[in-house]
Amino acid sequence: MANQDFLNEINKRRTFAIISHPDAGKTTITEKVLLFGQAIQSAGTVKGRGSGQHAKSDWMEMEKDRGISITTSVMQFPFAGCLVNLLDTPGHEDFSEDTYRTLTAVDSCLMVIDAAKGVEDRTRKLMEVTRLRDTPIVTFMNKLDRDIRDPMELLDEVESELNIACAPITWPIGCGKEFKGVYHLLRDETILYSTGQGHTIQEVRTVKGLDNPELDAQIGDELAELLREELELVVGASHEFEQEAFLAGELTPVYFGTALGNFGVDHMLEGLTEWAPKPQPRATEERDVMAQEEKFSGFVFKIQANMDPKHRDRVAFLRIVSGKYEKGMKMRQVRTGKDVRISDALTFVAGDREHVEEAYPGDIIGLHNHGSIQIGDTFTQGDSFKFGGIPNFAPEMFRRIRLKDPLKQKQLLKGLIQLSEEGAVQVFRPLINNDLIVGAVGVLQFDVVVQRLKSEYKVEAIYEPISVATARWVSCDDPKKLQEFERKANANLALDGGDNLSYIAPTMVNLNLAIERYPDVEFFKTREH
Numbered sequence: 199m200a201n202q203d204f205l206n207e208i209n210k211r212r213t214f215a216i217i218s219h220p221d222a223g224k225t226t227i228t229e230k231v232l233l234f235g236q237a238i239q240s241a242g243t244v245k246g247r248g249s250g251q252h253a254k255s256d257w258m259e260m261e262k263d264r265g266i267s268i269t270t271s272v273m274q275f276p277f278a279g280c281l282v283n284l285l286d287t288p289g290h291e292d293f294s295e296d297t298y299r300t301l302t303a304v305d306s307c308l309m310v311i312d313a314a315k316g317v318e319d320r321t322r323k324l325m326e327v328t329r330l331r332d333t334p335i336v337t338f339m340n341k342l343d344r345d346i347r348d349p350m351e352l353l354d355e356v357e358s359e360l361n362i363a364c365a366p367i368t369w370p371i372g373c374g375k376e377f378k379g380v381y382h383l384l385r386d387e388t389i390l391y392s393t394g395q396g397h398t399i400q401e402v403r404t405v406k407g408l409d410n411p412e413l414d415a416q417i418g419d420e421l422a423e424l425l426r427e428e429l430e431l432v433v434g435a436s437h438e439f440e441q442e443a444f445l446a447g448e449l450t451p452v453y454f455g456t457a458l459g460n461f462g463v464d465h466m467l468e469g470l471t472e473w474a475p476k477p478q479p480r481a482t483e484e485r486d487v488m489a490q491e492e493k494f495s496g497f498v499f500k501i502q503a504n505m506d507p508k509h510r511d512r513v514a515f516l517r518i519v520s521g522k523y524e525k526g527m528k529m530r531q532v533r534t535g536k537d538v539r540i541s542d543a544l545t546f547v548a549g550d551r552e553h554v555e556e557a558y559p560g561d562i563i564g565l566h567n568h569g570s571i572q573i574g575d576t577f578t579q580g581d582s583f584k585f586g587g588i589p590n591f592a593p594e595m596f597r598r599i600r601l602k603d604p605l606k607q608k609q610l611l612k613g614l615i616q617l618s619e620e621g622a623v624q625v626f627r628p629l630i631n632n633d634l635i636v637g638a639v640g641v642l643q644f645d646v647v648v649q650r651l652k653s654e655y656k657v658e659a660i661y662e663p664i665s666v667a668t669a670r671w672v673s674c675d676d677p678k679k680l681q682e683f684e685r686k687a688n689a690n691l692a693l694d695g696g697d698n699l700s701y702i703a704p705t706m707v708n709l710n711l712a713i714e715r716y717p718d719v720e721f722f723k724t725r726e727h
C-alpha cells in the first residue's frame with residue numbers, strides 16, 4: 199500500500215500544456231499564470247517585449263532573434279493547494295514534432311483562442327493530437343479587451359469545428375473598450391474588470407447575483423439588461439459542466455478574459471486545478487502503469503541541448519509516471535538495460551534550474567545526458583516495461599548537408615545523430631553512398647540545425663537541394679522477404695539517426711509503386727520510439 203503522504207503528493211499535481219495558434223496569447227498567459235503561481239515577481243519577465251528582456255522559458259539565441267519559442271520548457275508552481283506543472287510548447291509550426299511529444303507528457307491541456315479570430319488552423323491540428331489520448335481540455339477565450347466575435351458564435355465554432363461540447367463557466371460583459379468583466383455561472387457573481395492592471399494581481403471586485411441593483415450601477419443598465427437576456431439564452435443553448443465528460447475529453451469548460459489585462463486567467467486556473475486530472479496512468483506493451491505504484495518509472499519525451507549557455511550540457515526531460523524520484527536513486531534505462539545512479543536531476547521553477555531532492559508522478563525532471571539517452575527512453579526501478587506512444591513523424595522536406603571543411607566529417611555525423619536523437623531534425627544515410635540527408639517537418643528546422651552544428655559541434659555546414667519527396671520507415675516480418683527488398687530497393691534505402699531502415703522516395707509516385715511492388719513490406723509514416 200502506498201502511504202498517504204505519497205498519495206497526497208500525487209493528488210495535488212496537475213500537469214498541463216497550452217495549445218494555441220501563434221499570437222493567440224500563449225506567452226502572455228504563461229506569464230500571468232506564473233504571476234498567480236508566485237513564481238515570478240511581476241509579469242513581464244517572461245517575454246519583456248521591447249524591453250530587451252526575454253522569456254525565461256525562451257532559451258536559445260534563435261528564439262531571441264526571431265521572437266519565437268523553439269524549446270519546450272517546464273515550469274512548476276503552486277496554486278490553490280495544487281502543484282501545477284506547465285509544459286511550454288513551441289508555438290511555431292516548424293517545431294510541431296516537439297509539441298506533439300510534449301502533449302504525450304501532460305494530463306490536460308489549456309486551449310487558448312483569440313476571441314477576435316476564433317478557431318485557427320494550428321489549434322485544429324493540435325486538438326487532433328490531444329484526441330489520440332482523449333486529453334481533457336480547458337478553454338480560454340483571450341483578448342476580450344479588443345472587439346471580439348459574438349461569444350455564442352465562438353462556442354458554436356469550437357463545438358462544430360473541434361467536435362467538443364462547450365460549457366461556459368464565465369460569460370463576458372461587453373468587449374473592447376466596453377469590456378466590463380465576466381459573470382461566473384457557477385458562483386453566480388460578476389467579477390469586474392479594471393484596466394491598467396496587467397502587471398499585477400488585481401484586487402477582485404465582485405457583485406453577487408444577477409438581479410442585484412449593484413450590478414446595474416457598476417456596469418450600466420443597458421449592459422446589465424443585455425447580460426441577463428444573454429445568459430438566459432446561453433444557459434438554454436449551451437452545455438452544463440460535467441466532470442465525467444470533461445475527463446473523457448468530450449466537453450470543455452470555457453473562460454473569457456484578457457491575458458494582457460490579466461483578467462480571467464485566475465478563473466481558468468481555479469477550474470483547471472479543481473477539475474483537471476491528477477497524474478494519469480501510462481500504457482506500456484505489458485500493462486498500464488499507475489501513478490500510485492511505489493516503484494519509480496517515467497519516460498523521456500524531449501531532449502534539449504544548451505538551454506543555458508552557462509551550462510553546456512544536454513538535458514533529457516523525463517515525465518515521472520509512477521513512484522518517487524529521490525536524489526541519488528538508481529534507475530534502469532530499459533533500452534540499454536543499464537542501471538545508473540541519478541544524483542543531479544533538475545527541476546524547472548519558472549525557468550531557473552534547481553537541483554531537486556525528490557519529485558513525484560506528474561513532475562518533469564531533467565536528466566543530464568551525455569549522448570546516452572534518447573527520446574522515448576523508459577526509466578524504471580528495475581522493471582523492464584517500455585512506455586509507448588511517443589511519435590516521430592516522417593519528414594516532408596529534405597536537403598543534402600555538406601561540410602565547408604571536409605576534414606570534419608566525423609564531427610558532422612556525430613552532431614547530426616545527436617540532434618536527431620533529441621528530435622531537432624532527422625538524418626538519413628543512404629546505403630549506397632556517403633550522402634547525409636537531413637529531413638525536417640518544417641523549414642525553420644534546417645536553420646536551427648546549421649546554427650547548432652556551428653555553435654555546439656564547431657562545424658560549418660551548408661545545404662544542397664536534393665530530389666527527395668518523402669520518407670517512410672519500413673519493416674517486414676519475413677527476414678527472407680526483407681533481404682530481397684533490401685537488395686532490390688537498395689538505391690532508395692537509408693538508415694536514420696537511430697539505425698532504423700527507411701525508404702527514401704524521390705517522388706510520391708515512386709513511393710506508391712514501391713508499396714505496391716513489395717506487399718509484404720510495411721511502410722510507416724510515423725515511428726514510435
Ligand code: G4P
Pocket residue numbers: 218219220221222223224225226227247248289340341342343344455456457458459
Ligand atoms: P503567442 O505566445 O501565443 O504567440 O502569443 P503572445 O502571448 O506572444 O501574444 C501575441 C500578441 O497578442 C502580443 O502582441 C500580445 O501582447 C498580444 N496579446 C496577448 N494577450 C492579449 C490580450 O488579452 N489582449 C490584447 N489586446 N492583446 C493580447 P504583439 O503585438 O505581438 O506583441 P507586443 O508588440 O504587444 O509586445
